[in-house]
Amino acid sequence: MFEYAPAPESRSVVDIKPSYGLFVDGKFVDPVDGGSFKSINPASEEVLAEIAEAGSEDVDRAVRAARQAYEKVWGPMPGRDRAKYLFRIARLIQERSRELAVLESLDNGKPIKESRDVDLPLVAAHFFYYAGWADKLEHAGFGGNPRPLGVAAQVIPWNFPLLMLAWKIAPALAAGNTVVLKPAETTPLTALLFAEICQQADLPAGVVNIVTGAGDTGRALVEHPGVDKVAFTGSTEVGRAIARSVAGTRKKLTLELGGKAANIVFDDAPIDQAVEGIVNGIFFNQGHVCCAGSRLLVQESVADRVLESLKRRMAQLRVGDPLDKNTDIGAINSAEQLARIRELSDAGSAEGAERWSPPCELPDRGFWFAPTIFTGVTQAHRIAREEIFGPVLSVLTFRTPAEAVEKANNTPYGLSAGIWTDKGSRILWVADRLRAGVVWANTFNKFDPTSPFGGYKESGYGREGGRHGLEAYLNV
Amino acid sequence: MTATATSARSDLSELGRSETALRTFLHGLPGVDQVGAEQRAAQLGTRSIKTTAKAQAIDLAIRMVDLTTLEGADTPGKVRALATKALRPDPADPSCPHVGAVCVYPAMVPYVAEVLRGSGVHLASVATAFPSGQAPLDVKLADTRAAVEAGADEIDMVINRGAFLAGRYQEVYDEIVATKEACGDAHLKVILETGELATYDNVRRASWLAMLAGGDFIKTSTGKVPVAATPPVTLVMLEAVRDFRAATGRQVGVKPAGGIKTTKDAIKYLVMVNETVGADWLDPDWFRFGASSLLNDLLMQRTKLTTGVYAGPDYFTLD
């Protein structure tokens, strides 16, 4: 046997402070009411830092700082200069990417190979891409004089803390808006390190403000009358509440919400790559991915073969210490999320689906869930309809292309989908009929700053990325 | 074994009787998506193999080396020296294992055989009008028999790429069958020359064709064309031997050859073997590296691990 020795990334590359304030108007400040909460390492349950909790007064201060910066500095600033700040930030992120990657893995629980090889390169690329738009907005196809909206309130989730920050802040700033961003309460640390990077880049005070806290902080921010734009990534349930709260206001809203993507494997698929795509589709980032391929739709004629390969491949997945460079699946982000994954998985078993996980030892401390597949799942099962947001795959079968499309679309969600077949015309036929914002054909979970991302139906509205992503932050 | 597997075996053995059956089977194999295969290979290359795992991997890699010289300028003196090195790669360290085999041209086999006799190091010889394979079949078979008679216990043959690319699968198949017969007890490694096959779909088909015809090993390259072994080509071949064993019960070995020069490269291949086909193939009987300069790098890294000091090339023999 070939046993890989531990290959831990050094955590000493990042310096975590014992406590963090709010980042308002270019400075770290204490919250008005002095509240705080703890951010823990989900792989060990150790406390990483004490984080300030922003109350409504703190949110108000941040929005006012953003307004001031918008009116006095960032709004009037020529696009070419805004661009240079964004380029600076992109470069600083590249320079400090190892530090950011380690911090992300510590706070989020994701494997270092993903924060290092996926998250951080995409974060830097996102700033680099939108930096280039800042002085070209009049050529972006939104008319000759596109105007920023003003102050953007941005609330992001815990699954890709820094990447979601980049998706929100980069286009907002490029378009000339200022922002108040609330990171998720379980993963605030990279956003706070990003605040330091803004300082290091000499970004004018108030252009980026970071308010930490949980749901109440987010609500105060979204409902603040001084914001012109609300951008949210997270659950459909919260997205719905936000859509209600901005009803009747002038606030422009974009939402990137949940998903229950079908990953469709036809009998002529390149099987080995399809299996990789299935694994990547559901086990990437512990399945904490809104566009995860959580429903495998496999053509009945190859189902046995695909499942056999899939199980063999799953047995190779290494679950454990997120900082080990050889870890494929890290920790579940929180006790709460773990409870949700367990509840839905138990429902899957209770409803009669057959559960399978490869043998794998899970650490004693921290939040862990073994990669799991359910076979014999039907459209009626909860695990085929509800977003689990964990490393749990539901396997369904189909007989014809039309049936595959029908099952794929039979959900209120519509964020993403996958197609695996060697037949080009079939790909185009199926892609045309899928009600999903991103369709990966013979690949899965690919992202790029130039490529628009966002959903149909209850997966939200608006697009992030590409030229389309600018529209969310412009008055068009 | 299940009834289905038994009937699959007999079905596969019938394939070689008809060009149509061969074509239908080979073209019915699942396709290989180039980008996906290359990404998977690259991903496996990011595994971080340290300390004890690295020491284990280096010794295994040394045991898997087919120490090779295939030059027009090869002489008895040159190949004897190489064979001596194969037996004791690091004269300063008796714990260093010997390599898997020495690989030379047929004319050099007798000189190498003298040195290796009774050592456990195999003697491989390229044959069948290596490297182009452009000779009449009887010449190729005579070449093979001569190498075996001179003492080679492994024969590295080349397939007829021209016939393969032209779709004359039966011809390629028959040549392999005939060569296998000419080998007698010697093991047959079938060189696909993947650099000339151009697509991974072809690599997968050629792998199956070679296995169906009785090859004991499938090998990537001659080392004589610009593109030699690559991680994704080897990945596709590993998938083929894995699937072939599942279908027939017969295990076939894999040998990437050419272009593997560093310990880091070799370890990436071992990781790929480990995670694609598993421990059954992590053995010199089932996986080999066709290489020459790789051995010294493995020795240098091995010394670094034992002494903690980076080694220099002057301290390792050049043979």
Next chain:
Amino acid sequence: MSERVAVRKTYKLFIGGKFPRSESGRSYIVQDSNVSLASRKDARDAVVAARAAVKGWAGATAYNRGQILYRVAEMLEGRRDQFIALGVSADEVDAAIDRWVWYAGWSDKLPQVYGGANPVAGPYFNLSAPEPTGVVAVVAPAAPALLGLVSVIAPAIVTGNTVVVAASPAAPLAAVTLAEVLATSDLPGGVVNILTGKLTETVPTLAAHMDVNAIDLTGVTDAELAAELEVKAAENLKRVLRPAPADHDWYADPGVTRMTVLLETKTVWHPKGV
């Protein structure tokens, strides 16, 4: 000789390409005529008709949709006098005709302007293309009765959506008459459905309907009602187009936003390899 007695028109609803009376059997008097007073069930039936029409209309070629919209312009041109007789100014009728022509041309151009290849950093073909969102509920503006109506219907349907339109309660005759134009323009039944009656009766049903994908509140003048409708629309995350400002100039270049807000962008990735 006695003077000829005129044949009067009964103004009915337009659902699924047919002209039914309200299932409730009710009507109300407006613009000196009896007009159907649509019920919640009529709204429901209209959504069913609109949903049934999506597949064919969204699946039609852009060229075909463009031709049909142009055909609407031709038919409207032929019925200029009919609208003038309803009190619509000649200028407005002309502008409404021209608007159909303008939008007709967009059918096969918007996907080029609003989509395209994305230069991703990897060996992938990556293409974004707009698609219709599906069934759109539309509250038409009261004035200008014809131009306003055309300006909300045409941008929604040119890209392949189907619509359920709540006509202005105060000036529904232009809407019902437009339905007669549409019914004779090769437009498949169900692509445009028109309800007359009280907004408070039909629009909340449409706003809350879980099989409606978007709602255009352009004609809602009551801010409180608009907010209430937007709250209902949030239930299935309908795309929302908020009410138009009172001073909106319907004669100005409409731009593309009315089309793009009712579109979804689909991005397709595929590896490039041999």
